[in-house]
Amino acid sequence: MAVQREATTGQMPTKPAPWNDPRIRSLFIQAVTIVVIVGFIAYIAHNTASNLARQGIAGGFDFLNYTAGFGISFSLIPYSEVSTYGNALLTGLLNTFLVAICGIVLATIVGFVVGLARLSSNFLVAKLAYAYVEMLRNIPLLLQLIFWYVVVLSALPTPRESLSFLDAFFLNNRGLTVPRPILEDGIGFLVVGVVIAIAAVVFMTRWAKRRRDATGQPFPTVLASLAVLVLVPIAAFLVSGAPLEFEIPTASRFRLDGGLNLVPEFVALLFGLSLYTGAFIAEIVRAGILSVGKGQVEAASALGLKPGQTSRLVVIPQALRVIVPPLTSQYLNLTKNSSLAVAIGYPDLVSVGGTVLNQTGQAIEVVTIWMIVYVSLSLLTSLFMNWYNRKIALVER
Amino acid sequence: MRHTSLLVAGVSLLALGVSTPVMAGPTLDAIKQRGHIECGVSPGLAGFSNPDDTGTWTGIDVDVCRAAAAAIFGDAEKVTYTPLTSQERFTALQSGEVDVLSRNTTWTLSRDTALGLEFTGVTYYDGQGFMVPTSLNVASATELDGAAVCVQPGTTTELNLADYFRANGMAFTPVIFQNDDEIRVAFTQGRCDVFTTDQSGLYSNRLALPNPDEWEVLPEIISKEPLGPAVRQGDSQWADIMRWSLYAMIEAEELGVSSQNVEEMKNSDNPSIRRLLGVEDKMGENLGVPADWAVQILTQVGNYGESFDRNLGEGSPLKIERGVNALWTDGGLQYAMPVR
Numbered sequence: 203m204a205v206q207r208e209a210t211t212g213q214m215p216t217k218p219a220p221w222n223d224p225r226i227r228s229l230f231i232q233a234v235t236i237v238v239i240v241g242f243i244a245y246i247a248h249n250t251a252s253n254l255a256r257q258g259i260a261g262g263f264d265f266l267n268y269t270a271g272f273g274i275s276f277s278l279i280p281y282s283e284v285s286t287y288g289n290a291l292l293t294g295l296l297n298t299f300l301v302a303i304c305g306i307v308l309a310t311i312v313g314f315v316v317g318l319a320r321l322s323s324n325f326l327v328a329k330l331a332y333a334y335v336e337m338l339r340n341i342p343l344l345l346q347l348i349f350w351y352v353v354v355l356s357a358l359p360t361p362r363e364s365l366s367f368l369d370a371f372f373l374n375n376r377g378l379t380v381p382r383p384i385l386e387d388g389i390g391f392l393v394v395g396v397v398i399a400i401a402a403v404v405f406m407t408r409w410a411k412r413r414r415d416a417t418g419q420p421f422p423t424v425l426a427s428l429a430v431l432v433l434v435p436i437a438a439f440l441v442s443g444a445p446l447e448f449e450i451p452t453a454s455r456f457r458l459d460g461g462l463n464l465v466p467e468f469v470a471l472l473f474g475l476s477l478y479t480g481a482f483i484a485e486i487v488r489a490g491i492l493s494v495g496k497g498q499v500e501a502a503s504a505l506g507l508k509p510g511q512t513s514r515l516v517v518i519p520q521a522l523r524v525i526v527p528p529l530t531s532q533y534l535n536l537t538k539n540s541s542l543a544v545a546i547g548y549p550d551l552v553s554v555g556g557t558v559l560n561q562t563g564q565a566i567e568v569v570t571i572w573m574i575v576y577v578s579l580s581l582l583t584s585l586f587m588n589w590y591n592r593k594i595a596l597v598e599r
Numbered sequence: 600m601r602h603t604s605l606l607v608a609g610v611s612l613l614a615l616g617v618s619t620p621v622m623a624g625p626t627l628d629a630i631k632q633r634g635h636i637e638c639g640v641s642p643g644l645a646g647f648s649n650p651d652d653t654g655t656w657t658g659i660d661v662d663v664c665r666a667a668a669a670a671i672f673g674d675a676e677k678v679t680y681t682p683l684t685s686q687e688r689f690t691a692l693q694s695g696e697v698d699v700l701s702r703n704t705t706w707t708l709s710r711d712t713a714l715g716l717e718f719t720g721v722t723y724y725d726g727q728g729f730m731v732p733t734s735l736n737v738a739s740a741t742e743l744d745g746a747a748v749c750v751q752p753g754t755t756t757e758l759n760l761a762d763y764f765r766a767n768g769m770a771f772t773p774v775i776f777q778n779d780d781e782i783r784v785a786f787t788q789g790r791c792d793v794f795t796t797d798q799s800g801l802y803s804n805r806l807a808l809p810n811p812d813e814w815e816v817l818p819e820i821i822s823k824e825p826l827g828p829a830v831r832q833g834d835s836q837w838a839d840i841m842r843w844s845l846y847a848m849i850e851a852e853e854l855g856v857s858s859q860n861v862e863e864m865k866n867s868d869n870p871s872i873r874r875l876l877g878v879e880d881k882m883g884e885n886l887g888v889p890a891d892w893a894v895q896i897l898t899q900v901g902n903y904g905e906s907f908d909r910n911l912g913e914g915s916p917l918k919i920e921r922g923v924n925a926l927w928t929d930g931g932l933q934y935a936m937p938v939r
Contacts, residue, residue, distance in 0.1 A: 254715075257715035258712070258833070259693065259713065259715040260713045271758045272757045272758055272773065273757075273760075273761050273772070275747075275772050275774055283761035284765075355785070355789070375788065375790055376772070454745045456743070456792050459745070466790065545777070547775050547781070549775065553752065556752055556753065557752040557753045557775065559753070560685060560686045561758070562713075563710070563713055565689075565690045565693070
């Protein structure tokens, strides 16, 4: 603006003194800040390194390649005592991922159900949901985790008295053991079948929308999609000769050999995290739905939409815009809270990392890894949720 | 306590990075200025370090710190105890949070060299064992193929366990908990078949379990676990004080000096006794503590045998036999370097 005015009035542009030029000043301040921060980090790093050297503590990340020598009870990737510390940390990281992802899904379901229940016109349902929210929000998560762990454990029988189903599924206090699927040649057909099914659903959804826009004819998209997603892969699987076998768990003296084992620590942690975070999400959902004007519902009914359609097409899309931002921070909380796993012996990243830290003494390196992982997880969750938030944001037409 | 371990580690690291830790000599100065020793102990292991119902810490690990306080201040009470989990212990010592780690910690080569620690002696010669419910009818550790085993993380026990099962071609599932009380819950609930740690620890935990008779310790000892106090590397004066406080207790037992007879023993003709008690020579001065250091240790803490008996042996609920922890003169391993 200033430049334009000067040009139009034909005066010589008077250059402000450098210390008054906002552009130079901000560059200068930023440069100073960067120098100070880099200097501070360099000072800390140098000081740490020299202190470690003086105390005779070995540093560096070489230890990641050494043999770990300790066992881990629950692992998604092949891990044994002869694996490396790096493998152990990766095992812990995947365990954190697993419980965080399952927890987020479960907490979201619990949150939406309870949040809707709190708004129910049924007195009992509303008050039960209210009691649930108030109780779980106000009891420390650590206590809840230990409670769930002890409850889960004491409810389950010993391995010698396993509850079994079809002699293939076993439930005991070492966890739930199910047959392990073993993939054989030809399983590619199944993958192809799934891809085809997904493509078909996408195509069908678009076609249905076009047809509805053109003719007003509704089409049962959800039901049809489900049918396609289930039937096409099954057909592909059968056509290729069912290339899948199962390893059935068999009982030995102390445990069940073979099969996939889901440890009780995982179940307790998943329950604890989901029910706790679910209570917070319920409040967020309730607030989101209440934020949608009453007139919107009335207008929807006036148009002749059924209550279900009103919720699905009018209320929830608008509520989501209020719900998603605080929901993101609940997801982040859940992920970070999963580190309380140490208390109930679930081998997550913090638990395994703590063992590695202690076996190797590489405290700085392990804590650095922890920090990088949790920051990355948080940023990834935020990125995804922000993307989703933009997608559902109100589009003005 | 447990969930703060991440925080503790972080704060300790910050301390490691920012502060200049005490080096060569200054630990004793810092202790004198502060007026007490900061002693890192186990959060609760009967016989080694355990707070009683009045909050007073007792145990053989505690006695080592009390002995050093008696040597320096002439007052064994001038110790502050910090309960540490197996995971927190080394960082707490490295970062200067505690002056000495007396927490039934095994002296190993890698800890002595790569962790910046210096071990100052052996308070208890232990070995790793296994405890199982009697109802399992297991007679030997070689029958444990496939068992779920409860163990503390980051311990030598955890590594020995894996080695032992691997060497014997057996499989096991580790179940990891930070604290003994968590392990005891999981063990009594049947989450694990076996509880493994140092044998003394098993006896100690067995007492804390409901119906101790329902659990038995298997005969096998699968490792050497010399337990003793450790200090930071690089301050030999402080290491010497810790080392010789323990040796004074062992030497006193060998010489027949106890808390009961220490005053009359000052008049003994035995030059070894006279040297130990500071009647002749100036051992205390060389060590940087008052001349009557050993007298203070013996009157307030007692000799090694008294401490053992009071905390672990016949005078305690644990009733552990001296075994390899007898004096070398009685066929055991406890041997103090000569105080001269």
